[in-house]
Amino acid sequence: MSTDLGPETLTAAVIDSFKNTPDDRLKEILESLTRNLHTFVREVSPSIEEWEAAIDFLTATGQKCDDVRQEFILLSDVLGxxxxxxxxxxxxxxxxxxxxxxxxxxxxxxxxxxxxxxxxxxxxxxxxxxxxxxxxxxxxxxxxxxxxxxxxxxxxxxxxxxxxxxxxxxxxxxxxxxxxxxxxxxxxxxxxxxxxxxxxxxxxxxxxxxxxxxxxxxxxxxxxxxxxxxxxxxxxxxxxxxxxxxxxxxxxxxxxxxxxxxxxxxxxxxxxxxxxxxxxxxxxxxxxxxxxxxxxxxxxxxxx
Structure with missing residues (x-):
């Protein structure tokens, strides 16, 4: 694996890292997730501050979940x-x-x-x-x-x-x-x-x-x-x-x-x-x- 990875080669390298996944369906899901998630990041070009805000948002979403509240389901709901x-x-x-x-x-x-x-x-x-x-x-x-x-x-x-x-x-x-x-x-x-x-x-x-x-x-x-x-x-x-x-x-x-x-x-x-x-x-x-x-x-x- 090259240590000098650009946007396109980085995506390929991450996808390649899943090549030995024994379950074909899991491999398919992870490859598609990586491909589409990287495409989104390249399209949006988030700043470091925006990336940090996204991490904070997801962290707060998890922290809001408890035995009677599932904030991640709510997030899934409002995003369709x-x-x-x-x-x-x-x-x-x-x-x-x-x-x-x-x-x-x-x-x-x-x-x-x-x-x-x-x-x-x-x-x-x-x-x-x-x-x-x-x-x-x-x-x-x-x-x-x-x-x-x-x-x-x-x-x-x-x-x-x-x-x-x-x-x-x-x-x-x-x-x-x-x-x-x-x-x-x-x-x-x-x-x-x-x-x-x-x-x-x-x-x-x-x-x-x-x-x-x-x-x-x-x-x-x-x-x-x-x-x-x-x-x-x-x-x-x-x-x-x-x-x-x-x-x-x-x-x-x-x-x-x-x-x-x-x-x-x-x-x-x-x-x-x-x-x-x-x-x-x-x-x-x-x-x-x-x-x-x-x-x-x-x-x-x-x-x-």
Whole structure:
């Protein structure tokens, strides 16, 4: 290896340093990362001070992470990386329900709830019913599918954001579909809210004159044996910021009307007063993908 490396030869030398990587996929990733990262640096031509500022920003991003806050996921979200990954992977399962971002607040275990339970028992606001059915791409119901849900309250806060005000687990629930693949739970209609802006990501939004708001939504992770895990949302139709989500996560197929149901019999069946607000989302799962590659597992080991 030459010790007199210019911009082009430096890139080649770094790529060459990975030539003995035993895992072909890991080698491909590192080579592409180096090539594109070096291209970016040559294009931008950062000063030493700018490079130091970038290092400080990434350091501060890591330091802001804790057991209930993942600032790096938030950074991935606001740069559109999370949705790019979701969109690329969605292309492999076009017949399934669209996926969308995990978000930074799936950091605690959701409490077990029975079908029909109120997942937001401490939240003020009118009770709504969210219901739907879990089916395969062939339309067959998936009995017993596990449904993990979490959401903000009517003031736009998640439980982990309000210690002492909300108990951990408020706005969350782990349910299972019935023998027909159907599910329902009670909650409150969540509000739109700002993503956390008290860290480096908030500073980035301020510096770029971007707003921090997400439209109202409820998160879902749906799993069942033999099917690919799905992370998605139900967005509240008509919510503010539907057209300008700070993390670019809105998909038209996931925007659902939360409408008033005036049927007394339906209200009695769900254990709520009449009339009530109702949101409906049917979720389609795709047969399970191939197991995680060896490269994925090795990459996890590298970053631990």
């Amino acid at each position: 990386v999370s949705m790019m990954v979701e969109t690329i992977n969605d292309a492999e399962t076009p017949d399934a329900t669209d996926s969308t971002v995990l978000g930074p607040f799936h950091m605690v275990e959701s409490p077990a709830r029975a079908l029909g339970d109120n997942v937001s028992p401490e939240s003020e606001g009118d009770i709504c019913v969210v219901r739907g059915k879990i089916v395969s791409v062939s339309g067959e119901p998936i009995p017993g599918a596990q449904i993990d849900v979490w959401q903000a309250n009517t003031k736009g806060f998640y439980d982990v954001q309000q210690p002492g005000i909300q108990s951990i687990g408020n706005g969350r629930g782990l349910l299972h579909a019935d023998e027909n693949g159907e599910f329902h739970f009670r909650s409150v209609v969540p509000a739109y809210y700002p993503i956390p802006t008290d860290g480096p990501v908030g500073s980035l939004l301020n510096a770029t004159a971007r707003h921090p708001y997400r439209p109202a939504h409820i998160h879902f992770i749906v799993t069942a044996p033999g099917f690919k895990e799905l992370t998605t949302h139900i967005f509240v139709g008509g919510s503010e910021y539907i057209d300008s989500d700070a993390v670019f996560a809105v998909k038209e197929s996931l925007v659902k009307p939360f409408t008033v149901n005036s049927d007394p019999a339906a209200a009695t069946g769900f254990g709520v007063g009449s009339p009530f607000v109702e949101g409906v989302i049917d979720i389609v799962l795709h047969p399970e993908a191939q197991p995680l590659s060896t490269t994925t597992e090795k990459t996890k080991e590298i970053v631990r």
